[in-house]
Amino acid sequence: MGWVKQWPKIVLALLLQLLAIGVLALLVKGLSLVVSPPYPDWALVLAQAVIAALLSWWLPYWWRWIQLFIPIGLYAALLLDVSPLMALVLFVLLWLVFRNSVVNRVPLYLTNDITRQALKELVKDRSSVRFIDLGCGLGHNVVYMSKLANVQQSLGVETAWLPYWWAKTQAILRGGQVLRQDIDSVDLSQYELIYAFLSPEPMPKLWQKVQAEMQPDAIFVSNSFAVPDVIPDAIWQLADKRQTELFVYKKDSLSESNQELKHA
Template sequence: MTPAWLGLLVQAGASLVSLSFVWLGWLAVGYCLPVQVGLAVLAAHKLGQPRWWLLIHALFAPAIVLGLWLDLPPWIYLLAFTLAWLLFGRIDRSRVPLYLSNQATLAALEPLLPKGASVLDIGAGTGTVLAALGRRSDLQLTGVEHAWLPWLLGWCRLRLTGRPIAWLRGDMMAVSLQDFDVVYAFLSPAAMPAVWQKARQEMTSGSLLISNTFAVPDVTADRIIEVNDWKGARLHLWRMP
């Protein structure tokens, strides 16, 4: 079951339980919304949904109530959906929200890249990493991003660098990893098992997989570098055998 369908079932179940409490007289109508929110967040946590899904569950029902109270015109919802799709793409499939690498991460990443390396940034967002690495003329840089709005912003940003940086739009899992010395990823816990399997199948011996923040479940990294930023981020490194 996809996370989106699981999320809908969680919301439906929490709503049904809270409304049943009201119908049975166990709960005042005024407490229905906070109980529904609490049940949805608790159920999502118990079912192992990622932390960012907990925030979605916490805001989902209140957002619906607010929209009904404001009596917004239908086109507002269409606009919101369109903007979300442009910004995040098919997040229900990729399970990767938009994360942006900060300057502390870039400072820690750059010394790890060998001279003349070919580098691929998967889920490259707005091109932050590639724009920073573009200062090194020895690197061959490629990025792939599937969401239209970050891709477009990245395309504009990378054109300004004056460097011949390959900027692809599409599914990161459809891009072959075999021609790259370093693959950098800042994705989500849900995406890492598939990324690891793809890396083991396609990356050549001695090449390097680097993940910002998110480890591969049950696979010990060859090296972990503390970024020392306010989030306590880490770079996880795996050298392909």
């Protein structure tokens, strides 16, 4: 069962919708012994949605809602005679924004102001900092860091097209630099503050890269997602609504005795 969980969630969701059709067919067969068909379309669609949501209980919780609303949404679109072109446009837009959710299992969500202030705090004693945001989303961190007096370079890399265009425009207008580049191809030895807000999925591979390339005096900061089996040099717990945790790693200081809990 473990290997199934490794499949992309979108594939699992589709398979569970198909399984829900099978379960619904069995239920309809059973029901037909008691109440003779036909049954109203809306009831069948609702049953499909509920069964798919229930079958998805083991996926992250938001998938249950997606599974519930997809059959209902499709049915509503049919009733309202929405052009299939709209679905295509919607799909293309979603792909342009959330491409990395499917390809790298990293969705788009954004760092908040309190976290950005913590990043500033982390390097306040350094006179010269080169900052990189690995997967910079809409570029807010890049712009913010570019305005700090001790930040000499502020770069973001991003591969999802719409966030990239947005971040690039922001950088041109407000400061910093954004490149359409994959995290894998960045040379991390050029930066003193390496920041990532990704997901659990890429962390083991990213840590290999960080260890191989990061300079001894640099720090790697991961928002919310710790590197598995590696003890951070420090954990900053922030006083924001989502109780953000910043995991701070140095190249060589990984022993448990170095662990420090800081309340910001």
